Amino acid sequence: MQRRSVVRALGGLALGGLAFAALPAFSLRTARAAPGGPWLGVTMEKAKAGVGVVVLHAVRGSPAAKGGVFDGDRILKVDGASVASPADVSAKVVAKGVGGSVVLEVLRGGKLASVTATLVARPSPEAIFRMELVGEKLPNLPPLKLVSGPGPVSYPKLDGRVVLLDLFATWCGPCLQLGPYYHAFHAKYGNAGLTVLAVSPEDVPILSGWSTKNGVGYTVAADPSDLLPVRLSAPALPSSVLVDKHGIVRDVAVGFELGQVKRTEQLIQALVKEP
Numbered sequence: 180m181q182r183r184s185v186v187r188a189l190g191g192l193a194l195g196g197l198a199f200a201a202l203p204a205f206s207l208r209t210a211r212a213a214p215g216g217p218w219l220g221v222t223m224e225k226a227k228a229g230v231g232v233v234v235l236h237a238v239r240g241s242p243a244a245k246g247g248v249f250d251g252d253r254i255l256k257v258d259g260a261s262v263a264s265p266a267d268v269s270a271k272v273v274a275k276g277v278g279g280s281v282v283l284e285v286l287r288g289g290k291l292a293s294v295t296a297t298l299v300a301r302p303s304p305e306a307i308f309r310m311e312l313v314g315e316k317l318p319n320l321p322p323l324k325l326v327s328g329p330g331p332v333s334y335p336k337l338d339g340r341v342v343l344l345d346l347f348a349t350w351c352g353p354c355l356q357l358g359p360y361y362h363a364f365h366a367k368y369g370n371a372g373l374t375v376l377a378v379s380p381e382d383v384p385i386l387s388g389w390s391t392k393n394g395v396g397y398t399v400a401a402d403p404s405d406l407l408p409v410r411l412s413a414p415a416l417p418s419s420v421l422v423d424k425h426g427i428v429r430d431v432a433v434g435f436e437l438g439q440v441k442r443t444e445q446l447i448q449a450l451v452k453e454p
Contacts, residue, residue, distance in 0.1 A: 217277045218301035219243050223254070223265040231255040231286065232262055238412075240310045246296035248285065255291075256284035272298060304414030305433045311412045312420060312428040317344075321406040326383055327390040328398035329369075334426065337374060341450045343443070344420040345377040346413050349389045353435040354417040358395070360440045364447060365397035371451040372424070374398060380405035419443065423450050 220241020223232045231253040237243040254262055257271040258281055275281055275298055283294045302310065323332040331337055345361055347354035358377075365375045375397035379386055383401050390399045407413075411420060414433060421430040421443060430446055432439045 214301050214303045214306075216301050217272050217275060217279065217298040219268070219272050219281070219296060219298060221248060221268075223268060225264050226253060229253075230261070230263065232265055232268055234285075238307060238311060239315065242296040242298055243294075246283075247292075247294045248283065248296065249287065251287070253286040254283050255286055258282050259284075308412050308414050308418065308433065309431050312431055315428055317342075317420070317422050317426050317428055318410045321402060321404045321410065323378060323400040323402055323407075324383055326386045326399040326401055327395060329374075330398050331374075332376060332398060332400040337376075338426065339372075339424050341368075341373045341424055341447060342420075342422040343373065343375045343447065344411075344422065345375065346379075346408055346411070346416060346418040346420075347377050348379050348416055349381060349385060351416045356435045357417050357419075357440070358393070360444075362396055364444060368447055368451055369397075373447055373451055376400060378402050378407055380407075421446060421450070424453060 218241070220238040220243045222235045224235055226233050234243075234248055234250060234252045234254065236250050237248045237252075254268060256262060257268055258275075260271070262268050262271070271281055277298055277300045280295055280297045283296065285292050285294055317334075320333060325332050343361065343364065345354075345357070347357070349355075361375050361377070364373060369375075377395075377397060377399045378401070379399075380402050386399055386401055389395075408418070411418065417433070417435065419432040420428055421432075423429050429450065430443065432443060
């Protein structure tokens with residue numbers, strides 16, 4: 180499962196004993212459009228029945244969302260021309276370019292609606308990750324299995340606690356560099372109301388052995404469905420999501436970078452003091 184044969188736990192929660200100020204994250208997507216091109220901000224699929232293209236998701240704050248496109252809408256036409264596939268919609272977007280506008284004819288609840296969206300330059304995957312989550316309620320977590328640590332691993336049991344959600348893998352070098360800092364956060368702020376919850380799709384025996392070998396004190400959980408990165412729009416490993424006591428996402432981070440680690444700690448210090 181997901182590259183675990185590439186690198187096993189690297190020992191001591193550090194990458195070969197070396198220290199880095201920053202390490203690039205491991206992408207969770209095999210292909211993606213490059214930032215900078217015209218962007219509508221929807222994921223789509225061809226309609227399984229009937230005509231048009233179904234909007235699976237409109238990214239929060241995207242041109243589509245701002246224009247009034249909703250999840251589940253069916254796009255029938257773009258600028259008056261019928262569309263039969265996501266590629267048809269994408270071609271119209273590319274043709275208009277950044278700053279151009281597209282008029283979408285959509286079917287919603289059996290009624291036709293016209294939506295105008297002004298295209299912007301495609302943000303980076305990390306920026307989209309932030310757009311989707313920060314300031315919003317944390318999406319529902321898939322069923323997780325507690326591997327080690329104090330828990331809990333689900334809401335509403337986590338209500339009233341600050342949660343630092345860490346998407347990681349035992350083969351991921353940047354994840355292992357981040358681990359000692361999150362271990363320190365757990366030790367320092369756990370009694371003040373912080374739960375560090377590290378989640379991986381790897382099998383429980385692998386995670387349990389890694390946790391025991393490295394003396395991990397924070398909570399480690401398995402995500403057998405591997406749905407959590409999708410629900411959070413996480414672009415890479417490690418991806419971190421900081422959630423306040425009311426379940427609102429207050430910050431996100433991708434990869435390992437010391438400056439971001441320091442900013443995360445400062446925000447934790449503030450959040451554990453909030454009512």
